[in-house]
Amino acid sequence: MTSGIIVLKFGSSVLRNRADLPTAVHEIYRWYRVGWRVVAVVSAMGDTTEALLDEARDLALTPEPNATAELLATGERHCAALMGIALDRSGVRSRVIDPREIGLLAIGSALDSEPVAVDHERLHTLLDDCGVLVVPGFFGYGENGRLQLLGRGGSDLSAAYLANALGARCRLIKDVDGVYECDPALAESAPSRRFASLGYTEALECAGQLIQSKAVRFLERHSASAEVAGIVRSHESAIGRFDRELVQAARHPPLAVLILGLGTVGLGVYQRLAALPDHFRVIGVLVRERAKHSSDAVPPQLLHESQDALTGLRPDVVVDALPGLQPSQSLVRYYLSHGVNVVSANKVLIAEAGLDLSAIASRTAARLRYSAAVGGSTPMLETLRREATHGGIRSIAGVLNGTCNYILDRCAEELLLNEAVRAAQACGFAEADPSEDLSGRDAGRKLQILARQAFGQELCALEIEPLNTATLMHRQTALASNEKLRVIARAWKLDSKVFGQVQLESVALDDPFANTCDEWNQLVITRDNAEQIAVSGRGAGRWPTTEAVLADLFELCDPTSSPAPSPAREREASVASG
Numbered sequence: 001m002t003s004g005i006i007v008l009k010f011g012s013s014v015l016r017n018r019a020d021l022p023t024a025v026h027e028i029y030r031w032y033r034v035g036w037r038v039v040a041v042v043s044a045m046g047d048t049t050e051a052l053l054d055e056a057r058d059l060a061l062t063p064e065p066n067a068t069a070e071l072l073a074t075g076e077r078h079c080a081a082l083m084g085i086a087l088d089r090s091g092v093r094s095r096v097i098d099p100r101e102i103g104l105l106a107i108g109s110a111l112d113s114e115p116v117a118v119d120h121e122r123l124h125t126l127l128d129d130c131g132v133l134v135v136p137g138f139f140g141y142g143e144n145g146r147l148q149l150l151g152r153g154g155s156d157l158s159a160a161y162l163a164n165a166l167g168a169r170c171r172l173i174k175d176v177d178g179v180y181e182c183d184p185a186l187a188e189s190a191p192s193r194r195f196a197s198l199g200y201t202e203a204l205e206c207a208g209q210l211i212q213s214k215a216v217r218f219l220e221r222h223s224a225s226a227e228v229a230g231i232v233r234s235h236e237s238a239i240g241r242f243d244r245e246l247v248q249a250a251r252h253p254p255l256a257v258l259i260l261g262l263g264t265v266g267l268g269v270y271q272r273l274a275a276l277p278d279h280f281r282v283i284g285v286l287v288r289e290r291a292k293h294s295s296d297a298v299p300p301q302l303l304h305e306s307q308d309a310l311t312g313l314r315p316d317v318v319v320d321a322l323p324g325l326q327p328s329q330s331l332v333r334y335y336l337s338h339g340v341n342v343v344s345a346n347k348v349l350i351a352e353a354g355l356d357l358s359a360i361a362s363r364t365a366a367r368l369r370y371s372a373a374v375g376g377s378t379p380m381l382e383t384l385r386r387e388a389t390h391g392g393i394r395s396i397a398g399v400l401n402g403t404c405n406y407i408l409d410r411c412a413e414e415l416l417l418n419e420a421v422r423a424a425q426a427c428g429f430a431e432a433d434p435s436e437d438l439s440g441r442d443a444g445r446k447l448q449i450l451a452r453q454a455f456g457q458e459l460c461a462l463e464i465e466p467l468n469t470a471t472l473m474h475r476q477t478a479l480a481s482n483e484k485l486r487v488i489a490r491a492w493k494l495d496s497k498v499f500g501q502v503q504l505e506s507v508a509l510d511d512p513f514a515n516t517c518d519e520w521n522q523l524v525i526t527r528d529n530a531e532q533i534a535v536s537g538r539g540a541g542r543w544p545t546t547e548a549v550l551a552d553l554f555e556l557c558d559p560t561s562s563p564a565p566s567p568a569r570e571r572e573a574s575v576a577s578g
Contacts, residue, residue, distance in 0.1 A: 083134045
């Protein structure tokens with residue numbers, strides 16, 4: 001298997017409507033953030049295919065096959081486009097592609113064909129350029145260029161074929177968490193057993209309503225395998241040349257969650273947790289003033305203004321979405337000291353008190369996660385964690401503050417600094433008081449957290465240059481026509497010490513940082529052998545930060561739920577290769 005690529009197929013049973021898209025994004029992101037390149041194959045949503053077919057039959061008793069194929073494929077195209085928009089909202093770099101773009105050739109009739117060829121090189125190029133591809137399933141193109149369907153349930157075949165062509169892992173996401181020996185909904189007296197593995201013949205017999213039979217036969221012909229799993233679930237049923245193995249189905253109760261803060265991030269987290277009742281149960285939310293949240297659709301009984309009111313709650317995990325050092329530090333210390341897991345999006349807390357809090361967690365066997373404290377949904381800490389296990393890191397550099405980045409892009413359009421700040425505030429990228437961003441303190445704190453992960457020690461010195469009218473005018477005066485200005489945070493190890501700086505720099509237009517625009521962030525890691533790794537994503541906003549918080553929560557929901565990191569370090573895009 002080519003390491004580091006996974007094909008995730010989302011069927012109509014898990015994409016019933018637009019409200020299910022964020023959950024599919026969670027599934028994609030949890031693989032993406034630990035280093036996997038993802039090909040997401042999607043079916044049409046819910047009953048879309050049946051509705052389209054009904055439209056065709058309203059016009060003709062036997063609709064013309066080629067026109068019908070074109071009509072039915074619009075369901076998958078529509079779903080793929082919405083998936084791409086949902087991924088972008090969460091700050092995940094992705095690209096929606098048509099099967100024609102990757103040369104997916106199908107032979108047979110217009111309504112029931114078999115895929116026979118694909119442009120492997122094009123697929124790999126697209127994956128190298130963008131770590132997530134969204135492909136509408138169910139169809140390819142004939143030698144005459146006409147669209148051809150792969151039969152009912154053909155998105156399963158699309159996923160199996162692409163995975164086999166790429167030598168990738170294949171995971172078919174269904175509305176059940178595997179293949180069962182009998183319908184678990186009908187098992188009243190005792191829980192039904194789930195197949196941990198099963199062969200092709202058993203799959204055809206036991207999962208005929210779950211998986212397209214053509215897809216199973218394709219797997220058998222190519223001695224290939226696929227997994228059947230539920231969305232954001234840790235276990236699966238593996239189909240392939242395997243011995244039959246049955247296990248008792250495990251059911252994990254929903255995680256009891258206490259949320260600290262109901263601002264931009266806290267409300268986003270609450271909304272997603274409320275949409276996932278099988279995984280999470282919100283038992284309380286700490287707010288400053290209950291009256292301010294009357295329109296947030298949060299049950300009033302969950303809102304607490306007093307910290308004392310929280311003592312009667314028994315959370316499994318606490319989500320810290322508060323700003324500033326206090327009261328976060330006191331509350332997080334309390335819960336960690338009592339063995340309660342904590343997920344924090346508070347960069348001030350982690351930068352200033354992260355070492356102390358980690359020590360407390362270690363003593364009590366609690367777990368502290370804080371991916372959302374740096375880079376929004378840009379998996380900076382995860383990438384550094386992988387790289388640190390494989391060898392030395394020489395330096396790191398990043399565009400870490402989306403507010404300053406947005407402001408500099410507006411200044412490049414000839415706005416004055418104060419005008420650009422107002423534009424950022426109007427878009428929600430800057431606070432009413434933008435001093436934390438413009439002073440460089442925000443980027444400096446993020447750099448502290450990243451350097452701690454990269455080098456295993458604290459910065460011994462940190463120089464910070466503010467973004468103000470004087471520094472901006474000074475850099476603009478010397479700026480060449482082929483350069484852009486960026487606030488770049490750097491940390492490097494010299495002998496046994498780690499140094500850091502945050503300053504306004506000019507970069508060439510072909511530099512990765514120049515192409516990191518608006519609120520997007522990018523981190524570049526330089527290894528000891530001078531190889532460079534880049535990772536990018538939206539660095540701020542409700543949904544990118546919420547995505548990172550949810551990914552941490554899913555890890556805590558089930559100790560085995562986090563996908564194993566991609567076995568291929570080479571999967572990261574090299575800066576030298578663009």
